[in-house]
Amino acid sequence: MSPAQTAPPVELQSPTPPETVRAVVAQSAAAASAWAGTPLRDRACVLTAVADALDAAADELIPLAISDTNLSEPRLRGELRRTTFQLRLFSSVLEDGAFLGVRVDHADPQWPMGAPRPDLRRMLIPVGPVVVFAASNFPFAFSVAGGDTAAALAAGCPVILKAHSGHLRLAEATVSVVTAALRDAHAPEGVFTAIAGVDAGKLAIQDPRVKAGAFTGSIHAGRALFDLAQSRPEPIPFYGELGSLNPTFITRTAADERRDELCDGLIASFTGSAGQLCTKPGVVLIPSDSDLIESLRTATLPGGSLLLNDRILDGYTDAVQSLAGDPSVEVLAGTIDPTVKAPTPTILKTTARYVLEGGSSVLDECFGPTTVVVSYDDDKEMLDIARSLVGQLTATIHGTDADELDDLVSTLVGKAGRILWNEWPTGVSVTYAQQHGGPYPATTTHSTSVGTAAIERFMRPVAFQNVPDRLLPPELREANPLAVPRMVDGSSKV
Amino acid sequence: MSPAQTAPPVELQSPTPPETVRAVVAQSAAAASAWAGTPLRDRACVLTAVADALDAAADELIPLAISDTNLSEPRLRGELRRTTFQLRLFSSVLEDGAFLGVRVDHADPQWPMGAPRPDLRRMLIPVGPVVVFAASNFPFAFSVAGGDTAAALAAGCPVILKAHSGHLRLAEATVSVVTAALRDAHAPEGVFTAIAGVDAGKLAIQDPRVKAGAFTGSIHAGRALFDLAQSRPEPIPFYGELGSLNPTFITRTAADERRDELCDGLIASFTGSAGQLCTKPGVVLIPSDSDLIESLRTATLPGGSLLLNDRILDGYTDAVQSLAGDPSVEVLAGTIDPTVKAPTPTILKTTARYVLEGGSSVLDECFGPTTVVVSYDDDKEMLDIARSLVGQLTATIHGTDADELDDLVSTLVGKAGRILWNEWPTGVSVTYAQQHGGPYPATTTHSTSVGTAAIERFMRPVAFQNVPDRLLPPELREANPLAVPRMVDGSSKV
Numbered sequence: 011m012s013p014a015q016t017a018p019p020v021e022l023q024s025p026t027p028p029e030t031v032r033a034v035v036a037q038s039a040a041a042a043s044a045w046a047g048t049p050l051r052d053r054a055c056v057l058t059a060v061a062d063a064l065d066a067a068a069d070e071l072i073p074l075a076i077s078d079t080n081l082s083e084p085r086l087r088g089e090l091r092r093t094t095f096q097l098r099l100f101s102s103v104l105e106d107g108a109f110l111g112v113r114v115d116h117a118d119p120q121w122p123m124g125a126p127r128p129d130l131r132r133m134l135i136p137v138g139p140v141v142v143f144a145a146s147n148f149p150f151a152f153s154v155a156g157g158d159t160a161a162a163l164a165a166g167c168p169v170i171l172k173a174h175s176g177h178l179r180l181a182e183a184t185v186s187v188v189t190a191a192l193r194d195a196h197a198p199e200g201v202f203t204a205i206a207g208v209d210a211g212k213l214a215i216q217d218p219r220v221k222a223g224a225f226t227g228s229i230h231a232g233r234a235l236f237d238l239a240q241s242r243p244e245p246i247p248f249y250g251e252l253g254s255l256n257p258t259f260i261t262r263t264a265a266d267e268r269r270d271e272l273c274d275g276l277i278a279s280f281t282g283s284a285g286q287l288c289t290k291p292g293v294v295l296i297p298s299d300s301d302l303i304e305s306l307r308t309a310t311l312p313g314g315s316l317l318l319n320d321r322i323l324d325g326y327t328d329a330v331q332s333l334a335g336d337p338s339v340e341v342l343a344g345t346i347d348p349t350v351k352a353p354t355p356t357i358l359k360t361t362a363r364y365v366l367e368g369g370s371s372v373l374d375e376c377f378g379p380t381t382v383v384v385s386y387d388d389d390k391e392m393l394d395i396a397r398s399l400v401g402q403l404t405a406t407i408h409g410t411d412a413d414e415l416d417d418l419v420s421t422l423v424g425k426a427g428r429i430l431w432n433e434w435p436t437g438v439s440v441t442y443a444q445q446h447g448g449p450y451p452a453t454t455t456h457s458t459s460v461g462t463a464a465i466e467r468f469m470r471p472v473a474f475q476n477v478p479d480r481l482l483p484p485e486l487r488e489a490n491p492l493a494v495p496r497m498v499d500g501s502s503k504v
Numbered sequence: 505m506s507p508a509q510t511a512p513p514v515e516l517q518s519p520t521p522p523e524t525v526r527a528v529v530a531q532s533a534a535a536a537s538a539w540a541g542t543p544l545r546d547r548a549c550v551l552t553a554v555a556d557a558l559d560a561a562a563d564e565l566i567p568l569a570i571s572d573t574n575l576s577e578p579r580l581r582g583e584l585r586r587t588t589f590q591l592r593l594f595s596s597v598l599e600d601g602a603f604l605g606v607r608v609d610h611a612d613p614q615w616p617m618g619a620p621r622p623d624l625r626r627m628l629i630p631v632g633p634v635v636v637f638a639a640s641n642f643p644f645a646f647s648v649a650g651g652d653t654a655a656a657l658a659a660g661c662p663v664i665l666k667a668h669s670g671h672l673r674l675a676e677a678t679v680s681v682v683t684a685a686l687r688d689a690h691a692p693e694g695v696f697t698a699i700a701g702v703d704a705g706k707l708a709i710q711d712p713r714v715k716a717g718a719f720t721g722s723i724h725a726g727r728a729l730f731d732l733a734q735s736r737p738e739p740i741p742f743y744g745e746l747g748s749l750n751p752t753f754i755t756r757t758a759a760d761e762r763r764d765e766l767c768d769g770l771i772a773s774f775t776g777s778a779g780q781l782c783t784k785p786g787v788v789l790i791p792s793d794s795d796l797i798e799s800l801r802t803a804t805l806p807g808g809s810l811l812l813n814d815r816i817l818d819g820y821t822d823a824v825q826s827l828a829g830d831p832s833v834e835v836l837a838g839t840i841d842p843t844v845k846a847p848t849p850t851i852l853k854t855t856a857r858y859v860l861e862g863g864s865s866v867l868d869e870c871f872g873p874t875t876v877v878v879s880y881d882d883d884k885e886m887l888d889i890a891r892s893l894v895g896q897l898t899a900t901i902h903g904t905d906a907d908e909l910d911d912l913v914s915t916l917v918g919k920a921g922r923i924l925w926n927e928w929p930t931g932v933s934v935t936y937a938q939q940h941g942g943p944y945p946a947t948t949t950h951s952t953s954v955g956t957a958a959i960e961r962f963m964r965p966v967a968f969q970n971v972p973d974r975l976l977p978p979e980l981r982e983a984n985p986l987a988v989p990r991m992v993d994g995s996s997k998v
């Protein structure tokens with residue numbers, strides 16, 4: 011196929027009608043076995059080609075992204091770089107092969123179970139078509155060609171992308187770039203398709219040919235889709251990243267020793283991207299008699315920013331007004347003006363005692379440029395707040411070597427997917443050991459949507475018993491022609 | 505604690521009342537952090553102690569098992585051996601540590617994402633209390649101290665065992681042995697508890713302190729429990745192993761070359777344990793003009809066996825009568841006598857054409873000593889049957905080197921968790937590479953309930969960012985004091 015040949019234009023400005031959704035799913039299902047059967051190295055090249063095409067299209071895509079989301083150019087260029095890095099990182103994961111989890115047990119007539127052990131060979135295979143729901147707040151990194159798409163394509167699954175209503179023009183353009191790159195790289199037709207509209211997404215996730223879903227967004231929308239996926243005749247995994255307060259615990263010694271640094275760090279973290287990040291520190295525990303509270307009261311906050319869209323602005327304005335209207339909550343810094351389009355940051359403040367006595371709306375996520383300082387009188391109150399939390403993406407401790415923190419750490423490990431020490435939770439790095447997911451409602455499952463482990467969400471194990479080499483996938487053949495890492499007879503030693 | 509001190513007697517003969525269920529869950533939740541914090545080596549010793557205690561109690565337990573289940577003494581002694589082997593195998597998994605999935609990313613200021621990579625360390629930790637629903641057909645290996653219990657305890661999770669109504673006296677005795685062994689081995693109080701009754705099981709799986717469920721049984725009961733688990737305010741993973749036909753495909757050349765061996769092998773496989781195995785070959789594809797069909801018609805079948813209990817006998821009798829009453833199904837061998845307590849094996853027969861035209865009850869699982877021969881006229885019919893299947897635990901091919909089987913293999917890989925070649929699916933080996941789970945309805949998730957990978961079901965990942973060594977779990981410390989296998993900076997090389 012000539013590179014000059016371009017993909018047909020994608021239409022996402024209006025909701026995809028049901029018959030088109032069904033046709034798209036059919037295309038996706040038809041591509042599944044060809045894509046699953048594409049050798050790992052070729053799949054890796056395809057991902058790299060998509061990354062290259064997106065980088066090459068930056069000057070076309072960035073202006074659309076700015077106009078669709080109100081996010082700044084530096085932030086969006088950084089996000090695009092993260093997005094193409096992510097595709098290339100998954101490409102290297104494919105070259106390595108460890109993600110297949112290959113296990114080989116040779117036949118063992120003396121196996122102590124009481125019966126001979128047969129030859130058994132196990133690996134992960136792709137589950138089939140995946141519906142990826144794009145997020146509002148990351149028009150590149152968690153959208154059309156974002157983390158879920160990269161992980162699912164890397165796993166060997168076709169992707170049906172449900173575009174986010176907040177950036178449909180960018181989505182159309184990105185889909186065109188991705189589709190053209192896939193064609194030029196000779197990926198199977200139908201391996202990547204796109205739909206738009208809430209009803210189209212619901213229809214797709216219920217289609218029996220779809221085998222998994224991935225989502226980043228609100229608890230309300232994510233739970234509704236999760237429930238649809240679980241109540242199908244054949245339930246399917248639904249990986250939703252829903253919401254998180256990202257509680258941050260500042261010890262007395264840390265607040266004393268690093269007051270200015272913590273003040274500046276907190277403000278930068280909760281106001282970055284106008285507070286529209288999944289890992290924004292939404293609640294910050296500070297000793298009630300600490301000067302840090304005074305520093306925050308008198309700090310210079312950044313100016314106002316337009317939010318992603320009017321729906322998010324309305325939601326933010328309602329939530330922050332409702333919080334500030336609570337007689338036990340004070341506005342520590344900033345002002346709340348429900349009439350502005352570009353809200354300025356606000357720091358609210360309440361007490362641990364009030365939260366522990368049931369002032370529970372303080373512990374609801376408020377998506378936008380605000381955070382709630384919760385002042386505590388003693389370590390027991392701080393620990394009690396930790397114990398009262400629901401599941402979180404992250405939990406952060408700012409402390410010093412002088413602190414006794416074993417109880418706090420073990421409590422937070424029980425609540426969150428990632429524990430940070432003396433850093434801020436925003437700016438999630440894409441790495442091998444990253445974990446972006448935690449107990450519900452942080453995510454609907456315990457898996458991660460960031461980092462290389464995200465690929466495992468779209469795979470399932472299959473074992474071959476006594477199957478001759480010629481009928482085995484190359485990854486499982488005795489000679490290991492692809493040199494994939496494997497556990498042999500229970501040992502992971504290479 | 506002195507070994508002479510014995511556990512209080514466990515009462516499982518009557519349904520556990522709701523207040524007792526709540527007390528049991530509270531005990532379990534109270535034990536969670538102590539058990540999760542028990543060093544791997546100590547946890548391994550506890551599992552071995554339970555295995556030793558069960559072996560030592562064999563002569564007490566086996567007669568109860570015979571009386572409760574009607575299974576034969578050799579079968580039950582073999583099953584107990586499998587059960588204690590399984591506990592010891594998980595003990596060795598704990599000593600090895602690879603199951604923790606440790607990943608260490610060192611800080612990297614040059615990380616090409618566009619921002620420095622922080623130090624990130626990831627491992628799997630236990631999810632918390634697990635409700636294990638015992639199976640009817642394996643009173644040892646899938647019951648009180650069976651695979652799910654062994655995997656959950658090994659993962660570091662307390663177990664609440666819901667006993668199966670079919671073998672409550674054995675369950676009481678086994679629970680007493682396990683509980684005493686756990687006390688003697690200094691496991692935390694409450695790490696293993698037991699309840700009885702359908703309502704008690706439902707209440708437990710909905711308790712917010714419970715974090716996972718595991719089940720082996722019927723599609724009907726398993727789906728009901730799955731639905732309860734998914735519709736909780738905080739949904740939890742529910743690992744149900746529900747049902748499977750275990751389709752077996754015999755090629756023309758195999759049927760010609762190994763007629764007698766296949767005839768004997770099939771009869772042994774479908775009649776073993778009176779056909780009450782999850783992996784019983786329930787449907788067997790044979791060329792319609794093959795002499796193998798004639799061999800099966802005239803073969804000597806084993807005598808009658810009592811089934812596990814009256815409920816299973818009634819279900820079997822109804823199902824086999826209904827199948828045989830279908831005018832397109834003939835009784836190929838054996839007789840059906842709905843009045844006997846110990847049914848004799850029966851081989852039914854129909855055609856692939858009938859099945860493909862929608863004679864779908866032929867493809868429902870029939871738990872007991874029967875199998876359905878589906879005769880096919882050509883390879884296309886055989887392949888069409890494969891394509892029409894729902895999810896299966898296993899799919900088996902009996903073939904020869906002369907067969908072209910790529911299409912059949914790839915179709916079956918899409919349908920089943922384990923693919924066998926020239927062996928029979930019954931007799932599931934407990935190994936590192938085993939996979940006992942497949943697409944729904946074989947299981948509710950894609951995980952395995954047999955083999956060492958089963959431990960992963962009861963764990964979730966957590967990452968530590970920039971956390972100093974002294975606050976890290978030993979498994980993640982830089983010096984790797986426990987010498988656990990780890991992926992360091994993306995490389996699994998040791």
